[in-house]
Amino acid sequence: MENMNEKGRRTKNESGSVGTDQTRVDAVDKVTGKAVYADDFKPQGLLYAGVVRSSISSGKIKDINTSKAQGIKGVKSIVTAEKIPGRNLVPIIEDDMPALASETVRYIGEPVTLVAATERKIAERAVEAVEVEYQETDAVFDPLEAAREDSPRVAREEVSEEGNVFETQVLEKGDIDAALEEAPVVVENEYRTGHQEHGYIEPQGMTAIPRSRGKMEIRGTMQCPFYVQNAVSTALGYDVSKVRVVQLETGGAFGGKEDVPSQVGVLAALLAHNSGKPVKLTYDRREDIEATSKRHPSVVSYKTAANQKGNIRGVKAEVFIDCGAYQTLSPAVLFRSLVHTAGPYSIPNVKIIARSIATNKVPNGAFRGFGSPQVIFPHESQMDLLAKKVGKSPGQVRELNILRTGDRTATNQKLESSVGLEKTLHRAKELSNWKKTRKNYEEWNRSHEKVKKGIGLSTVMYGVGMSASAPFLEKAGAYVKLEVDGTLTVSVGNTEMGQGMETVLAQIAADAIGVDVEEVSLTEVDTSRVPDSGPTVASRTTTMAGNAIIDATETLKKRISSVARQTLDCSGVYFENGYIVDRSDGSNRVELKDVAGEMWTENVEPAAEGWAEKGMKNWEPEKNQGDAYFVYSYATHISEVKIDSVTGQARVTKFVAVHDSGKIINPTTAAGQVEGGVAQGIGYALMEDLAEKDGRFPDPDFTNYLMPTSQDVPDNLIVDFVEADYPEGPYGAKGLGEVPLMASHAAVINAVSDAIGSRIHHYPATPERILLNYID
Numbered sequence: 199m200e201n202m203n204e205k206g207r208r209t210k211n212e213s214g215s216v217g218t219d220q221t222r223v224d225a226v227d228k229v230t231g232k233a234v235y236a237d238d239f240k241p242q243g244l245l246y247a248g249v250v251r252s253s254i255s256s257g258k259i260k261d262i263n264t265s266k267a268q269g270i271k272g273v274k275s276i277v278t279a280e281k282i283p284g285r286n287l288v289p290i291i292e293d294d295m296p297a298l299a300s301e302t303v304r305y306i307g308e309p310v311t312l313v314a315a316t317e318r319k320i321a322e323r324a325v326e327a328v329e330v331e332y333q334e335t336d337a338v339f340d341p342l343e344a345a346r347e348d349s350p351r352v353a354r355e356e357v358s359e360e361g362n363v364f365e366t367q368v369l370e371k372g373d374i375d376a377a378l379e380e381a382p383v384v385v386e387n388e389y390r391t392g393h394q395e396h397g398y399i400e401p402q403g404m405t406a407i408p409r410s411r412g413k414m415e416i417r418g419t420m421q422c423p424f425y426v427q428n429a430v431s432t433a434l435g436y437d438v439s440k441v442r443v444v445q446l447e448t449g450g451a452f453g454g455k456e457d458v459p460s461q462v463g464v465l466a467a468l469l470a471h472n473s474g475k476p477v478k479l480t481y482d483r484r485e486d487i488e489a490t491s492k493r494h495p496s497v498v499s500y501k502t503a504a505n506q507k508g509n510i511r512g513v514k515a516e517v518f519i520d521c522g523a524y525q526t527l528s529p530a531v532l533f534r535s536l537v538h539t540a541g542p543y544s545i546p547n548v549k550i551i552a553r554s555i556a557t558n559k560v561p562n563g564a565f566r567g568f569g570s571p572q573v574i575f576p577h578e579s580q581m582d583l584l585a586k587k588v589g590k591s592p593g594q595v596r597e598l599n600i601l602r603t604g605d606r607t608a609t610n611q612k613l614e615s616s617v618g619l620e621k622t623l624h625r626a627k628e629l630s631n632w633k634k635t636r637k638n639y640e641e642w643n644r645s646h647e648k649v650k651k652g653i654g655l656s657t658v659m660y661g662v663g664m665s666a667s668a669p670f671l672e673k674a675g676a677y678v679k680l681e682v683d684g685t686l687t688v689s690v691g692n693t694e695m696g697q698g699m700e701t702v703l704a705q706i707a708a709d710a711i712g713v714d715v716e717e718v719s720l721t722e723v724d725t726s727r728v729p730d731s732g733p734t735v736a737s738r739t740t741t742m743a744g745n746a747i748i749d750a751t752e753t754l755k756k757r758i759s760s761v762a763r764q765t766l767d768c769s770g771v772y773f774e775n776g777y778i779v780d781r782s783d784g785s786n787r788v789e790l791k792d793v794a795g796e797m798w799t800e801n802v803e804p805a806a807e808g809w810a811e812k813g814m815k816n817w818e819p820e821k822n823q824g825d826a827y828f829v830y831s832y833a834t835h836i837s838e839v840k841i842d843s844v845t846g847q848a849r850v851t852k853f854v855a856v857h858d859s860g861k862i863i864n865p866t867t868a869a870g871q872v873e874g875g876v877a878q879g880i881g882y883a884l885m886e887d888l889a890e891k892d893g894r895f896p897d898p899d900f901t902n903y904l905m906p907t908s909q910d911v912p913d914n915l916i917v918d919f920v921e922a923d924y925p926e927g928p929y930g931a932k933g934l935g936e937v938p939l940m941a942s943h944a945a946v947i948n949a950v951s952d953a954i955g956s957r958i959h960h961y962p963a964t965p966e967r968i969l970l971n972y973i974d
């Protein structure tokens with residue numbers, strides 16, 4: 199694997215750490231086993247939780263008999279819905295998901311009863327001993343069937359007036375009907391995707407600890423501590439100030455620890471409240487797969503209108519996302535699907551109708567890309583089909599239509615700056631030797647029957663941050679303290695979950711004050727330390743938390759400068775490599791640690807709070823027109839594959855990924871993000887299939903759910919960055935984390951379709967599906 203971003207790098211001590219490779223600050227603890235994860239945390243007197251879950255997809259609860267469980271030695275607490283002290287609710291966006299089913303169950307795996315015992319095995323026995331009697335009712339599993347008026351009802355009546363249609367969102371720009379009528383070229387298809395499992399290394403886990411004065415403390419694996427705090431306070435009926443949430447080391451998330459930890463935290467807290475003892479709830483892998491959120495399955499009908507040259511004149515699409523039984527984060531996922539359906543192209547006429555549908559399946563939620571991969575698959579497939587129809591290459595038709603500075607998106611947002619998509623396209627084509635490789639593969643396929651080769655291209659855009667649909671979440675806080683020895687302590691409200699956030703934020707703080715990264719220490723994320731900083735999602739953390747840190751350091755630097763000017767007897771100073779330096783005489787300088795000591799002596803406040811926020815302007819929610827996001831990131835990926843035409847087995851042989859994410863703070867961690875996203879995209883496109891049947895996952899384990907290993911990722915994986923700096927980001931940075939997965943799967947599927955000479959319309963492209971398409 200190769201990271202091409204060598205030009206422009208600085209060495210560590212040349213001019214700060216931003217833009218340089220830095221060792222991850224959490225690396226040593228994680229590889230030596232010192233890091234404390236959810237299941238490592240064991241307070242004194244700990245009880246272990248178990249969850250009795252629904253065994254049916256839809257029905258009424260007739261009776262819950264806990265007597266046998268109560269008789270098991272070591273069982274200390276049993277909680278059913280009527281024992282919930284606050285509201286029977288896990289609030290996410292809408293208030294529709296109960297903590298425990300009380301009358302109705304809507305999916306297999308829905309929590310019904312909780313038990314806590316002195317040992318994990320005793321809790322497991324108690325779960326088996328609880329007897330629940332159901333009256334089974336009709337269920338519905340296909341989103342298109344569920345959307346019909348005569349379908350069995352899944353959605354609660356108080357949250358949906360349209361049967362099982364939770365929400366309908368419409369984006370409209372220009373006159374799509376006229377564009378379709380006048381266009382000489384129209385491409386129309388339907389595309390489907392299934393569930394995708396997050397596959398994080400560490401399953402879900404939370405420990406709830408009752409504290410004195412009626413407080414509750416929650417520690418566990420999570421992305422969004424403030425979500426958990428709100429959910430626990432709601433279910434317990436506690437004031438928010440009496441619920442403290444602390445993140446432990448988090449072994450991967452990919453969106454799966456945005457919404458689900460609120461539920462896990464609530465279940466643990468209910469038992470802790472009832473028993474008065476600390477209670478831990480951790481899932482094994484099977485329970486995690488069976489009972490937690492997935493990527494939304496989708497159905498997308500898509501029409502592309504263009505002229506004979508390949509210029510897109512209009513896009514019309516209808517998007518259905520399968521929410522499962524409750525909405526969790528579906529309103530936000532739906533909005534991102536809506537905005538990204540037309541792709542990174544300049545299109546004058548657009549109409550997208552997007553619907554979220556209730557079915558009797560496990561609720562679906564956040565997953566890296568957050569609703570965009572489901573629509574990128576169609577829009578990038580359509581681009582290749584359009585290219586073929588007008589006699590151009592996939593690269594040429596994208597060159598004609600991609601967004602550039604000054605263009606307007608599907609929401610009519612004018613792109614004023616930081617638009618590096620064209621540069622990513624040119625660089626990716628250069629690194630892949632695009633034209634020559636396409637020609638070589640065409641010649642190969644004409645002369646070879648058993649092994650076919652293909653090359654595929656994708657271009658994507660990603661709106662960074664929480665969007666115009668949730669501007670109230672576009673905020674972040676930071677606390678920066680200068681210690682008496684000149685080192686820095688930094689607290690933020692956003693979380694490290696393996697993506698390298700701690701290292702990047704330490705670099706930002708270090709450069710802001712002029713110290714080495716090793717002299718910056720980030721604290722564990724704790725809701726009692728900093729204000730609600732919004733969720734750690736949407737590739738927003740570097741931009742938002744980074745800006746909050748810079749805001750705090752600006753305040754702190756004024757105080758440091760005031761003391762330093764007195765010490766140096768000068769009128770102006772600057773910060774450099776751990777020193778405060780006289781602007782008029784570089785030899786007149788004082789170490790930061792000496793100034794810190796002087797501040798301590800003179801009682802100068804050594805800490806400052808920082809705040810960052812973003813607002814959207816010109817937004818018209820009726821037609822979803824205006825500025826949807828404060829900035830966009832872009833990427834071009836090119837994949838090469840070979841396919842065994844006898845077995846249908848596809849293998850990615852080479853991959854090029856070029857990204858515009860503004861200034862790259864740490865090239866090594868950024869390249870790692872891209873490499874991981876490419877692997878996830880390969881899995882999404884080719885192999886990851888939960889094979890859901892009537893609301894049940896038949897084989898919920900990693901033996902049968904195939905994810906890419908190192909053997910499935912090509913050795914020839916080239917990563918590069920073009921840095922279209924974002925003026926309002928910290929040192930010009932903008933988001934990266936989600937984009938690699940978004941672009942990679944589409945490049946892979948386009949390469950597969952190129953190799954077999956037939957379009958794949960359904961994810962994943964398993965060997966069976968490839969053979970069906972190849973034979974047809």
